[in-house]
Amino acid sequence: MLFMVQMKVNPPSHLTKEEFDDVKVAEKNRALDIQRKGKWPHLWRVTGKYSNVSIFDVESNQELHELLSSLPLFPYMDIEVTPLNEHPSALKD
Numbered sequence: 783m784l785f786m787v788q789m790k791v792n793p794p795s796h797l798t799k800e801e802f803d804d805v806k807v808a809e810k811n812r813a814l815d816i817q818r819k820g821k822w823p824h825l826w827r828v829t830g831k832y833s834n835v836s837i838f839d840v841e842s843n844q845e846l847h848e849l850l851s852s853l854p855l856f857p858y859m860d861i862e863v864t865p866l867n868e869h870p871s872a873l874k875d
Contacts, residue, residue, distance in 0.1 A: 783839070784866040785846055789859050790833040808854040816849055837866075 793802060816822045824837035840846045850861060 785838045786864040786866055787836045787838055788862040791855055792858050792860065794858050805854050812853055821849060
């Protein structure tokens with residue numbers, strides 16, 4: 783199942799810069815792990831925003847939820863999930 787996921791980070795005011803930097807390092811490591819497993823094949827930064835647009839390739843809604851909630855920045859993000867289906871006019875490989 784393919785999902786487009788838009789994530790907007792809202793930096794927390796209760797963490798020091800150093801604490802937030804540690805969360806960002808943990809986030810990068812977790813994101814790389816998910817990507818290496820083939821579950822997060824596309825990740826793009828939204829220009830000029832602390833935001834990204836991603837494509838996840840997972841087996842279920844539950845798997846997607848588990849992956850997203852495992853991200854260290856999850857408590858500080860607004861997330862919008864859109865299920866995707868192949869378009870009938872899409873060029874086939």
